[in-house]
Amino acid sequence: MVELTAQTPWAALLPVTAGATGLSAWDPGPMTALMPYRGRRAALSEAMQAAHGLGFPDPGEVTAAPPLRCLWTGRGQAFLMGGPADPGLSAQAALVDQSDGWVALRLEGETAPEVLARLVPVDLRPAALPEGRTLRTLCGHMTVSITRAPEGLEILAFRSMAGTLVHEIADAMRLVAGRAVLG
Amino acid sequence: MRIDGMGRVDRARVLGFTFDGRRYQGFAGDTLASALLGAGVRLMGRSFKYHRPRGPLTAGSAEPNALVTVGRGARAEPNTRATMQELYNGLASVSQNRWPSLALDLLSVNDLAAPFLGAGFYYKTFMWPKAFWEKVYEPVIRRAAGLGALSGQPNPDRYEKAFAFCDVLVIGAGPAGLMAALAAGQAGAQVILCDEDAAPGGRLLAEAEAVDGRPGADWTAAQWEALRAMENVRLMPRTTVTGAYDQGSYGAHERVAQHLADPGAAPVECFWRIAAQRAVLCSGALERPIAFRDNDRPGVMLAGALRGYAHRWGVAPGRRVAVFGNNDDAHRTARDLAAAGLEVVALVDSRHDAENRAGDVPFFPGHVVSRAHGRRGLSAIEIRGADGRRQRVAVEALGVSGGWNPALHLTCHLGARPVWSETLAAFLPRADAVPGLRPAGAVAGALSTTSCLRDGAEAGRAAAADLGFAAVLPAIPEAEDAPGRLRRLWAVPGRGRAWLDFQNDVTVKDVKQAAAENYASVEHMKRYTTQGMATDQGKSSNIGALAILADATGRDIPQTGTTTFRPPYSPVPIAAMGAGAQGQGFAPVRETTSHAQSVAMGAPMVEAGLWYRPSYFPRAGETTWRAACDREVAMVRGAVGICDVSTLGKIELVGPDVGAFLDVVYTNRFSTLKPGRVRYGLMLREDGHVMDDGTTARLEADRWVMTTTTAAAGQVMRHLDWVQQAWAPGMDLRFVSVTERWAQFAVAGPRSRELLNGLLDAPIDDAGFPFMACGPVSVGGVAGRLFRISFSGEHAYEIAVPARFGASLFEALVARAEALGGGAYGMEALNVLRIEKGHVTHAEIHGRVTAFDIGFQRMISPAKECIGKALAARPGLVEESRPQLVGLRPLDGQSPLPAGAHLFAAEGAVTPDTDLGYVTSTGYSPTLGLPLALGFLANGRARHGETVRLIDRLRGAEVACEVTDPVAVDPDGGRLRG
């Protein structure tokens, strides 16, 4: 019998620190895309409350019942993270496993929004993206999901692009740190 | 020269710099231009066309003359405006467009040839003989005329692009801008305040006038600190807002570290994209010159600039100065220069009824300056009275003022034209020119400092109030409130050449000549003379040229119109606009889970869209790619091969209506597919042409997974979203991409099942897993998916596991394949295998072919509707004469068949109208031992067995080929089912 080992190629690239920001990877655990069937959004939300203690998020919203979180990720779609989804939810929604599909990074530090302002065409300052809010946008040429968590800004991107993502964010971190030195 | 006791430079901090190799000293706070003037240097450049000696005309960003190259080697930055370049210790600068030196420029012979180089000379002089243009004229002209040159080396500096957001963007930090930012900031709005200068204050830095009882510069500094203390205000000095775009988008160019000898890790420049709910434009006004004979001599500059050099930097181009103007503001220059201790030898005012406001200086009302003398630097001016009497006065500097033009450029960026004001003799911005943007201060025609302060404050308040902030008008400080008066004068009549556009060497005569030759529209005049088309975009010449054109054509200025100002307001380096868009920043790199291992195995990686895939896996002794490719093909046909196919798009669809939905998007029927089975499908665009193909597996009753080609994955996802949202919102299904979630590998060849059975936790057999079956499997306890599908034509599978196990599974698969006499295969072998089988890729389904063309017309189900079906049935798309997919093989069994070659009848003329088709894919088939190709041939299916000529003029190939069925290997498909 073969023994398969789990590997994350970005582990070797992280963490990175520059100036006031630090970039690290985190493990989002099991991720399930929840996509409510026609007219079942409310029913799904109720079923989620019953099974997991959190509701289906509105656009841009994050619902949470630690260790579970549910991130809005698109039209009619949210990702349940931090644990497996109750199979019973499949009566109300399409459930598709997304674990392993995404690289999850965290950018910490007060200047994190300044760093991502080099790459992301959306205002990520706390006033515009407070805790509990999430959005889909671009980071450079890559589509990403960005969420404000207590520890910093969380970035989800396609697994295959992890190398470019780390490279671009680290580069922006160094430029912002270089500016800070100028005063 | 330096003026004792004047200027705000820090005389305690001496900075050394070089210009054309000579060492000079300046002070902290100097620009390169002020430092050179301070060191007695007036000559800083040569003009574009005539190589005329030039010195600075302005003290700011509108500078047309003083362009120099700053920095050394690869870091050298050509065409830097000396008036904008802040001095730093060790700055190295050189002049441009001269040979062998700035003082002795042999190409100034052009100036002697001026009678032949006037407006339109390109069009007239270099017409004959035609062949000379490219070989002789253009190279010579290019060498003689020009600006600075790039170093030719890769630029080691870092550049940056960034986004910013605000409620109120204030453009310009002069008196109006400072008040606007204060009013909006105090109201609580998020404010960004940009100014192109290193120091805020605008004209206040260049004047003697007090604000709020303090020197203007001190008041500015206090305001700036007050704004800095506000958390909701972001100050961006050295940042020029260069363009206004739709929905409150603005472009801005920040010079982050161009003022430093060593930028360290910082970017030297940044291009900002600012999204603002409201904007207040406080860009001030730009002084305009008056044209007269030889008015381009170094030492002649705008009067406001002359005054500014004295007040801000404590420098002047010489001790003996004169001022020439048509307005009251010119008097202020004379007054201030006299007060600074310079010898003001003449204040010349073209208005006969002007009163001297400059105090005790020689005053010449009703006079004009009719000529400047001194080739490499001003030595004297000629003053002419209304009676025509002339006198020559020795001077080293002359300030000229023809009035002020509002710097309204941004208000024209969305297409609005400015409005001519007779009272101000200037164009004013339209209030509604850019939605959300309000001009305030001098740009809106406010004439005094007090009116600028008030107008700016009100605009800032209104912008914040508009957005719902409780905004009040701040107290307006006391300041000068004298309206200036002006009587228009654009050019002094007389002989000789009088310069309008200094940067592109356009004279009054050129504009008149354009009018005389009927280039009477301002747009035509501009293109004919090139006026306003240099890097300064004619900031100091547009209005003058327009007025002269108006006179020459007997119209007034509103009738004549004005040219269109377009972004950018001032030059933005491509390096800043394209910052980051190189290397990985140009396009993301997508790596499969087997990437590192493939590289370690020596595989050259090739691009497949954003993905990188192994081309082939060389083994010891293989000296060419063909050797590796042939071996890998043979391995798959004879044993078993492993190939990473994770790059194919994978879309998981869930719900009771997936089958019905797939019936709409695919030409063939899917709703009848049984769970545990896979079907090949063809997708059309609405116009009846093939969009993509691939297999879709029904994993469970309500769960399906579709594969797309690597190339079309994004397009198919967009298409499915469209079909569902626009046309099938009633269908109950949901889908999401799982491309990244699964690592998927082809296991292909007669020993593939044997390999899998050594790997899977439970063995499979043909009965349980026949061709086109799918199902869940377990590999080392990991849940995966297995599909019995084949692109190679062999007995083959694709196995998918969660991506984190991809690298590990690939390693295990390759090791097992090698033990069975096989191994990994790359894109080259994959391509040969599918050509042997006649399988199409996007080389064949390139967007212009139909299902009919590739022989799949029977896949369009007659029993149901599908996308593209109606229009695929159009007569022109199903004609027998259309090029149809065929196989090709050389009659001699060995000549290579180049892709891209065209097909012609075996005999007869080779002309575009005898063209019968083209070759799309080629390769050498080790299985058959001869080259094979796929291509499209007119009426091809009826021509199997015929001979055609394959002709490739580029590669010099002409090969007689036999037309065959596209499937060359195993046409019955027996190997698939084995």
Next chain:
Amino acid sequence: MRLSCPLCGERDRREFTYQGAAAMVDRPAPGATTEQWSDWLHLRDNPAGRTRDLWYHEAGCGAWLVVERDTVTHEIFGTALVGGDHAD
């Protein structure tokens, strides 16, 4: 250029993919003539003024939008989800 996505809010145009006239939504019914199909697919108005066109929020929420805007002034009058808000 900035577009307001009904789900995501105001966004930079680089997040969107332009498609074409909103008339594409009204697909001919099965049985329509080839001429009707062809007209629907190929014939477009080219207004100097108000127009309705399709944009895909590709780098955002994946929603298809109908955007009503002015081709002359570039003013945007409104955006709406294609197919309504059945699944936001």
